[in-house]
Amino acid sequence: MSVNKGQNARALVEPLALDSRTLGDGDLSALALSHNNEQYSSNDFEAFANIQAELECMNAEEVMTTDEEHIIIGRNIETETIVPDVEMTEVSEQAQEEHIIYTTANQNNQNIVFQTKPTLQRLPASTVQVKSNVGQVTQSQSIMIVSPAGGQGTSQILKISHPSTASAGQLQSLAQTLITAKSADNIVQLRSAQPNKPVMATSHSGNITLGSVQNAKTVQSAIKRTAQSTSQNRNVYTKMILAGNQTPSGQVLITSSQNENQQTQAIKFLNNSTSSQDVTSPAKTITLAQAQQMGLLSTNKVQHILPSSPQKQGIIVNKLVQSSSSQTSKMTLVPSNTIKSPTKILPAPTMNTQVKTSTISNQQSTFSSSNKSTVQQSPQKVIIRQSSLKPGTVLGSGQVIRIPANQNIVTGSNQVHQIQMPSRQVQYVRLVSTPSSGTTNVVTVGKTKSQTTLQTVGVGQKLGGQQQIVKVVPLNTNNQSLRTVAPKATLTGSGQRLLIPATATVSNQSKNAVAIPASALSQLASGQAVLSTNSNVGNIVVLPAQYIQQQSADDAKLKSQQATPGLLSNSQNLQSSTGTISVGSVLENKTSQRSYTSVEPNGIRPRKPCNCTKSQCLKLYCDCFANGEFCHMCNCNNCSNNLGNEEERQRAIKSCLERNPNAFRPKIGKGRETGDDIRRHNKGCNCKRSGCLKNYCECYEAKIPCSANCKCIGCRNVEEPNLEKKSLKDLAEAAEVRTAQLTLNKTKLQLSEMAFRPPATSNTGARQPFNFLTDKVVQITCECLMAQADEAERNMFDDETSQRLIIEEFGRCLKEIIESAHKAEAT
DNA sequence: GAGTTTGAAACT
DNA sequence: CAGTTTCAAACTC
Numbered sequence: 121m122s123v124n125k126g127q128n129a130r131a132l133v134e135p136l137a138l139d140s141r142t143l144g145d146g147d148l149s150a151l152a153l154s155h156n157n158e159q160y161s162s163n164d165f166e167a168f169a170n171i172q173a174e175l176e177c178m179n180a181e182e183v184m185t186t187d188e189e190h191i192i193i194g195r196n197i198e199t200e201t202i203v204p205d206v207e208m209t210e211v212s213e214q215a216q217e218e219h220i221i222y223t224t225a226n227q228n229n230q231n232i233v234f235q236t237k238p239t240l241q242r243l244p245a246s247t248v249q250v251k252s253n254v255g256q257v258t259q260s261q262s263i264m265i266v267s268p269a270g271g272q273g274t275s276q277i278l279k280i281s282h283p284s285t286a287s288a289g290q291l292q293s294l295a296q297t298l299i300t301a302k303s304a305d306n307i308v309q310l311r312s313a314q315p316n317k318p319v320m321a322t323s324h325s326g327n328i329t330l331g332s333v334q335n336a337k338t339v340q341s342a343i344k345r346t347a348q349s350t351s352q353n354r355n356v357y358t359k360m361i362l363a364g365n366q367t368p369s370g371q372v373l374i375t376s377s378q379n380e381n382q383q384t385q386a387i388k389f390l391n392n393s394t395s396s397q398d399v400t401s402p403a404k405t406i407t408l409a410q411a412q413q414m415g416l417l418s419t420n421k422v423q424h425i426l427p428s429s430p431q432k433q434g435i436i437v438n439k440l441v442q443s444s445s446s447q448t449s450k451m452t453l454v455p456s457n458t459i460k461s462p463t464k465i466l467p468a469p470t471m472n473t474q475v476k477t478s479t480i481s482n483q484q485s486t487f488s489s490s491n492k493s494t495v496q497q498s499p500q501k502v503i504i505r506q507s508s509l510k511p512g513t514v515l516g517s518g519q520v521i522r523i524p525a526n527q528n529i530v531t532g533s534n535q536v537h538q539i540q541m542p543s544r545q546v547q548y549v550r551l552v553s554t555p556s557s558g559t560t561n562v563v564t565v566g567k568t569k570s571q572t573t574l575q576t577v578g579v580g581q582k583l584g585g586q587q588q589i590v591k592v593v594p595l596n597t598n599n600q601s602l603r604t605v606a607p608k609a610t611l612t613g614s615g616q617r618l619l620i621p622a623t624a625t626v627s628n629q630s631k632n633a634v635a636i637p638a639s640a641l642s643q644l645a646s647g648q649a650v651l652s653t654n655s656n657v658g659n660i661v662v663l664p665a666q667y668i669q670q671q672s673a674d675d676a677k678l679k680s681q682q683a684t685p686g687l688l689s690n691s692q693n694l695q696s697s698t699g700t701i702s703v704g705s706v707l708e709n710k711t712s713q714r715s716y717t718s719v720e721p722n723g724i725r726p727r728k729p730c731n732c733t734k735s736q737c738l739k740l741y742c743d744c745f746a747n748g749e750f751c752h753m754c755n756c757n758n759c760s761n762n763l764g765n766e767e768e769r770q771r772a773i774k775s776c777l778e779r780n781p782n783a784f785r786p787k788i789g790k791g792r793e794t795g796d797d798i799r800r801h802n803k804g805c806n807c808k809r810s811g812c813l814k815n816y817c818e819c820y821e822a823k824i825p826c827s828a829n830c831k832c833i834g835c836r837n838v839e840e841p842n843l844e845k846k847s848l849k850d851l852a853e854a855a856e857v858r859t860a861q862l863t864l865n866k867t868k869l870q871l872s873e874m875a876f877r878p879p880a881t882s883n884t885g886a887r888q889p890f891n892f893l894t895d896k897v898v899q900i901t902c903e904c905l906m907a908q909a910d911e912a913e914r915n916m917f918d919d920e921t922s923q924r925l926i927i928e929e930f931g932r933c934l935k936e937i938i939e940s941a942h943k944a945e946a947t
Numbered sequence: 948g949a950g951t952t953t954g955a956a957a958c959t
Numbered sequence: 960c961a962g963t964t965t966c967a968a969a970c971t972c
Contacts (some may be wrong), residue, residue: 816953
């Protein structure tokens with residue numbers, strides 16, 4: 121492990137080395153946005169976004185290379201100890217230091233402040249701020265690098281000023297140099313993108329040094345992290361806050377569109393006036409992938425994210441759209457770092473190929489911070505990243521939940537997972553991912569031969585060609601009833617289920633962001649809850665983009681691993697561990713929902729919502745509860761099967777287990793017979809009237825024939841009359857015939873025995889023949905007649921023949937009765 | 948959509 | 960363990 125740490129330390133600084141090896145100033149210049157206007161436009165901020173993204177990538181120990189217009193980002197294989205810290209975006213009042221105010225247009229002066237926030241005690245994240253004073257008629261443009269020294273709150277400012285004559289492009293180029301800035305452990309490295317003036321600024325331990333290098337390629341940072349073992353010192357998170365101060369509430373829109381041919385991506389920042397009354401400065405986070413799916417990605421900017429290591433990793437780019445009076449918007453770019461579960465960079469949907477202009481003024485953000493509280497418009501983001509840090513570490517302004525990489529929260533069930541974290545509030549994360557047997561994560565977004573391959577921002581893993589998406593949405597733990605936000609219409613078609621706080625609109629959920637290591641996410645089983653210790657952290661629920669495919673084709677196998685609801689089972693393997701993880705917005709969800717059908721690709725249908733009214737969804741009557749799932753988007757009343765009633769829920773679970781230890785085990789399993797792949801109902805049904813041919817019958821509902829376990833009456837749920845199996849059916853029918861015949865014979869025998877039984881006597885002691893017609897005798901006689909009728913029916917006799925046989929049988933019965941009477945009288 | 952039927956689960 | 964009741968889904972109209 122110590123060796124790994126050393127490697128990690130190396131890996132931490134390696135990106136720069138690689139960067140210098142692969143990047144040239146010209147390349148960096150290429151990153152600059154091409155615009156003739158000296159005034160910053162949305163393109164400029166797109167460039168900033170690119171910078172941010174790149175910086176994130178750097179923080180994520182990625183290797184970035186540029187190839188002309190393309191930024192190729194590759195990740196170094198990373199050991200666990202070097203995993204970036206989980207990032208948590210924070211908004212609201214604390215944003216005064218972190219918000220980037222930029223002018224949207226029409227300014228001749230541009231002040232850009234890049235602030236690095238080295239390793240604060242609680243927020244080991246580097247913050248990059250791009251600040252642009254609006255309305256000030258300054259003739260200078262500057263880039264400031266603000267680096268708090270040693271996390272003590274004292275900022276040191278490195279201001280790189282340049283003449284007012286500097287064009288926006290130049291400034292932009294200079295800004296581009298910051299892409300290599302790395303604030304991990306108080307290390308900031310800057311390099312100028314300008315070919316003739318490469319500049320490197322290094323901040324170490326709070327000290328910032330500025331130097332020039334003639335060749336950017338020589339920029340190699342041998343600086344090693346001095347506090348490798350201290351997770352607090354890891355600055356792996358870079359946050360870029362962009363705020364348009366010309367509008368009451370700045371809006372940041374990251375737009376990108378993917379053209380299958382061009383495969384380009386752009387980030388756009390949009391200002392959009394909103395009437396949001398939010399005071400809490402809610403932040404909205406979206407991924408670029410989401411933006412892509414929203415069709416917001418433009419093609420004028422190309423960003424390539426190319427995995428350069430065998431372990432491909434994706435990048436999560438989250439954007440926080442903040443619609444509040446704080447006039448700030450926050451964009452969070454979070455590198456995703458997965459070790460064993462490389463994330464996949466999701467390609468933008470083809471539907472989003474339209475090119476959007478980057479005009480700020482007229483851009484209308486789909487993510488507008490309007491008062492609309494729909495999830496689609498105000499998606500909450502949860503950042504899931506891999507982290508090797510010790511469990512329970514809270515990162516970032518109390519809004520980061522780190523799921524320790526070593527914390528095994530893998531289960532095979534679709535349950536809310538609880539992650540114990542040393543502190544106050546409990547975080548639940550419900551991870552619903554698609555199980556997959558695949559073990560290889562392929563990043564579909566890669567540099568293609570033409571190098572025009574796109575990149576996507578977002579975290580995704582692709583398995584077996586099947587896209588798997590894990591969605592994370594905030595969950596309200598306080599509520600008693602989770603509010604269903606998704607349109608009901610989509611319910612049946614998708615299975616997509618979202619939990620959002622019932623007490624607040626999405627737009628106010630700025631603090632409900634949780635960063636989870638991608639690796640941890642990949643290990644999380646669906647529906648698991650993550651316990652967080654941070655009181656500030658909102659409640660997060662991670663939900664499946666595809667409604668849980670926890671039931672794989674190997675249903676029995678999977679279900680055998682199903683955990684008791686709310687209970688963790690570390691021993692269980694998560695089949696989705698290698699599944700694609702994508703942090704998407706609801707918008708993305710919405711898009712995904714379209715593709716969803718009532719039946720999952722694996723043939724598993726999404727669970728239907730329950731309609732419980734009296735059971736509080738805490739009894740096995742409730743399918744949700746019985747399946748160990750939280751009610752979500754159900755129609756139940758007074759539901760307690762949610763996070764807000766976890767205690768009660770646990771009690772109910774316990775009660776059920778007391779009654780039946782196997783209560784939460786799958787009812788459908790495989791037959792014990794060797795090689796018998798026939799699914800069986802473990803308990804069997806008890807149908808009496810349905811003939812096991814209606815969905816009342818659990819066997820029939822599961823589309824499995826009744827078995828010996830069943831106690832059903834009149835079962836007709838037998839094997840399909842396949843040619844091969846017909847013999848079995850014939851045997852069954854023959855057996856039934858034999859059984860009926862035996863029943864008839866038995867009845868006759870009983871009648872005979874009754875007949876020979878000592879007759880009833882009168883009060884006088886005289887035996888009376890009518891006394892033989894006891895109720896028992898009558899009953900048996902009727903049974904004989906019925907048995908005869910059944911036999912006639914079975915033999916397909918016509919009515920006349922059947923009636924004749926029945927009458928004959930009745931005659932026979934009477935004969936026996938009479939004979940019995942005679943015998944009794946004789947004796 | 949309301950009412951009925953059904954069978955599993957819960958209860959006694 | 961059996962009988963009864965409760966419950967929610969399935970079904971019917």
